[in-house]
Amino acid sequence: MKPHWVILFCFLTTPIFAADFSKQDRAWWAYQPVVQPAVPKVGDGWALNDIDHFIARQLATQKLTPAHPANRRTLIRRVSLDLIGLPPTPTEVAVFLRDSSPDAYEKLVDRLLASPRYGERQASLWLDLVRYADSDGYRADHFRPEAWRYRDYVIKSFNADKPYDRFVREQLAGDEIAPGNRDALTATMFLRHWIYEHNQRDVETQWAEILADVTNVTADVFLGLGMQCARCHDHKFDPILQKDYYRMQAFFAPMLPRASMPVGTVAERTTHFEATKKWLKETDDLRRKVRAIEHPVLLEHATREGFDKFIDKIKAMIQKRPEDRTSYERQIAEMASRQFDLEQSKLSDHLKGATKGEWEKLRAVLKPLDAKKPKPLPQIKFVVSDAGPIAPVTRIPKKDTVVQPGFLTLLDPSRARISPPPIGLQSTGRRTALANWITRKDNPFTARVLVNRLWQQHFGRGLATNTSDFGKLGTPPTHPELLDWLATRLVSDGWSIKKLHRLLVTSATYRQSSTNSGAEQIDPTNTWFGRASVQRMNAEQVRDSLLFMGDQLDLKEGGPSLDTAKSNRRSVYRKVMRNKPDEVMHAFDTPDHISHIPQRSVTTTPIQSLLLMNSDWTRQRSLGFARRLAKLYPTDPAAQIRAAHELTTGQSATDSQIALGLAFLAPANRPVISQKQVATEVGELKTTKHTTAAVLSPKGPQRSLEVSNPGPLPEGDFTAEAFIQLNSLFAGASVRTIVSQWNSSKSSPGWSLGITSAKSAYQPRNLILQLIGIPQRGDHGYEVIASNLRPELNKPYYVAVILKFDDTGAGKATFILQDLTKPDAPPKITTKAYAKNKHYATKQKPTIGGRAQTQHHSWDGLIGNVRLTNRALSLEESLIQKPAADSDTLAHWQFTKADFYGDSSANNNTLQVVGAPAQMDPQLILLTGYCQVLLNSNAFLYID
């Protein structure tokens, strides 16, 4: 193989390609029509289906023999992970091993293809291709609340075995092909996954980038063509002209991203369109006058990013009446208008004098007419349509050449034929024309590209290596005839993807073992598929399998995307935030979801090892796995070891593996449990920096934390501080307690810092201090000091209360509330005076997340970084400004891993868990350590 850069160098220095294509260009394999080749007569006896004859011929040519068939245990693990992304359960393995029927394997494959898990696995691969994400990317990285519907559409389509041509047509032009079908409209979100900058003033450039993105991704995903190279110049290597790039882009030029769009059949849309047109005409004059008064005022007072920062050209487009805008003006004006809000409700405040009178009169006339406006059809969000029936002009930049929609000049130099859709759709029909061309049975790219991608999925490498570029930069296919045979078969099978999977995985080629010592010497890269390629699990498989081992995987299907930290659902349902990748998934090579990714990197890094060995998340998975084994076989370590091996690798444990396991699990290795090791759960606050905190829940296992053996405690002036994140309020009147030294009895002295509940007399979500002094002269001594600062749920905050008493015992409490997602914003501070409660001092144990001797008033969420200081701190001394301890620090609990429930002050106020089961069994800790080893082992992480 020649080093490519040398070729690159030559081409960069010599101009090539006039509009005429050379013979060589025309002869390149990828542009040739797909013809069904004859099946070679090689490989009888070994071959199980026609694929194998093609493979056998090449193996014979290379003087290679295929590997032995893989054993059944290997095979069921391989095909399960491959088709549904999950390993088999022990029962599934047992059933398959017992099945002596000749088609046992085919039955297994059919069961997997029929599983709803199949669509989830296939979708996770497809989503890389279409750069799917749940956020905008860019600085703000705004969440896209509707994007998940596309993900569910893809899962559903794979599960229903939607014919691939239909799948493609819906994604490119669902709005034109089936305007009344919600699924088809959802499919057009394929054209919405571009990154988007919410405050970009250069609207036209951003729109040009979006059109380029859509053009590139369409060519990459469906055609395997490196069109993007031709954006600025004719392609240096392939016969793709710059003109072709813009001919392709012209299909998308009329596209309009829609925040909301009607769902209706052609008939419904047409009726609605005609009625609306009529209404608009009847009210035209009136609306014109109203707009002339309203619109300039609305623009002047536009909120969010405002109107005045756009250049004049764009301002003019926005100022035009929608019905007067050209398609292009509509596209740009609507893109720009996403940046500001017009507040119709404030108009009457802004309008003055005679204008206001005039306006009120006009509005009064318009009001009854408004009622006659046709009712809107049902709507769907975050999709695309065209901007109108007339497409904007597409020009090649700098050259100013106007181009019409068309396909590769090499294949078809004429203009594409476009049939305009019914008028009610107000669309050009261009995207339908493109979709029709892509899904034509004689399109040389579409079927080849898809079968090659599936081949890559099952065999580790495509028959043509570059699955999204069949041009000269890629390598020609190793088995061109097989590729064409499969492409023909796909089309003749009605574009059924499931049938294709079945064909591939039931071949003898697929069922080979991964070892074949002869072939490994001659063909180290396995170019000729004379054995199975060992593959590392991808990120989804790693995360799902880790959850699966501990029986923690939640198999609920569909719905809005979820934060991986909070959900044990399959990884395909995770919230894909472009600027905040999930740690585990990203370490195992999930892409950045900004551009099309045909094949993920497969890296091996010490960062992965550190993560799998040391992170809390993976530790929880090992613990879950250990608990499962301990429950299955409470007293039998050998049985635990056998089950662990079977679950993680699909193989039965060998004698030496059992011996190694027993040696590890020997009682002599049991750890000595110190109090610090008792508890289990630490979580992470959603702050801008990495901050751990204790997870506390009224439901346990960790309800609250208390100091069992208190050292010095507060007296007189003091400060209590903490980082908090609250998940829920009590429905009743109880208080979510942050930290306290009180038993809830109004006749016992003490104090308690907390947040009020739904039915509180102090209104919900109020940060309060309850202070209970020793009753004197009839005063019951109980007082609530309400800050009226209201932390929001599910948001991290720094909270503090600073108590300062004067000589009379009265004084003031200063509360601080700082949103930790905005650490640089000024904190909210309030100071409240209160009466005579100086003598609150108590021997009651300090409790975090609850109160002594009661299960009520407990916290739900996270609490971290709790500090008690026996002095009224100044603001400059607060925990966020000066985290260091001083001589007045009574206790500081940080909940970092290294010093779990220990107190980092000098007073040794170590915490213990309230509500947890008794101390964790040392044998369970040992078993957790063992499980962790298996979950780090190559036999688990790789698929044979």
Next chain:
Amino acid sequence: MSKSYPTNTRRDFLLRGGAGFGALALTGMLSGDTAFATDRGNHDSIKQPHFTPTAKRVIFLFMEGGPSHMDLFDPKPLIQKLAGQRMPESFKRPITAMGETESPILPSQRQWKQHGKSGLWVSDWLPHTAKCVDDIAVIRSCWTNGINHSGGVCQMNSGQPLGGRPSLGSWVNYGLGTENSNLPGFVVMTDTSATPTNGPRNWSAGFMPAVHQGVRLDHGVSPIKHLGLPEGVSQEMRNKQLELLRQLNEKHLQNRKSNTELEARIRSYELAYNMQAAAPEAVDLTRETEATKKLYGFGNKDTEPFGRCCLLARRLVERGTRFVQIYHGAGSKWDSHSKMEANHSRQCRQSDLPTAGLLKDLKARGLLNDTLVIWGGEFGRTPMSEKGDGRDHNPTGFTMWMAGGGVKGGQVIGATDELGLWAVKDRLHVHDLHATILHLMGIDNLDLIYRYKGRPENPTINEGEAYRKITR
């Protein structure tokens, strides 16, 4: 004259190259030294520099938010003269983020002086940097495309305003690798816990394997995540775990000798173990003398946060980390749409002394000779005012500087127009700046190739020319 790896694939080479596993390839695979971490035949990376490098490592001080060149390094008498007036019609109007093209010109309130033997102009906002000018080449003619922070920061890192491409640090890490496999080759730090614009995308490996991405150091005692043992695991148990893991994996490998990836993963646990030992030492600032700490501004709450990052950077490059990037003002703190005076006074107070301290310390240790220090933001600021006392973003002309790593100090490169609005002489686009940095490291920007989707990609997107005169 092939500069690419001479064999078919890594696995091919390793198998044919003898018994299993060369040490060179091992280090490469694990530490991100060149592109061996993936098996996909994308590795046209270079084994040795294209030409003799003058810089072996880089410390990039990123002033995030856009420092005002005409108030720091590029004095413009005309803005004093036209103070309060509209920009003359003779100047071409740019599109700016806040649309301030017709706002009145804001004069600079700075006192300007020439410094050092070279007599370079530096304003009174940077008294400490001013003392180092003889080591600095001030580039006054930078320009970029991104008009907003996101696009600007993204482009200054990855070459284009849209995301998706590897950052410069990733390219360098890919091209040259690290000199110490126990430490990450590309490290990112921020002066506060705030996240820079775009977040991790700024140090992303884009379409390259994740092994080349930057590692962000956390604030606090454990800057690299997951180095410490989890709760409930003693060192004794960890040792037993690693031993059991090794035994299971060796057994598993027996029938799969040809798979180098499996062996690489076995070794990755050893490397992780070594990293657990090496990294804490590398970031342990208690080993520095009081005098050194003072040089970086320790003991002063304004200067210490950035000084701490600069000192960490020196310790890391000393130990073989190839590319360190420090964000000062993480989260666009240099962005001064209003109240320029207060904003830049604070930003300069925080960053000036540690920056000079870093240059002096590197020089004293002989490290400045082959360590390139870069200073600058994603763009500059406009001569036109915003909100009366601020300046808008200016991508069409701004200043950056470079020092060390073979750069000839005491020179000014390029010029902006009389208002400081457009770069006019020796204009250097971000691609040219990247090409220049790569050139100093011995890399030809168009010859460093990574194959993505089969297409040859280079760090400067087929553009960019090194400003070679920077070394003379």
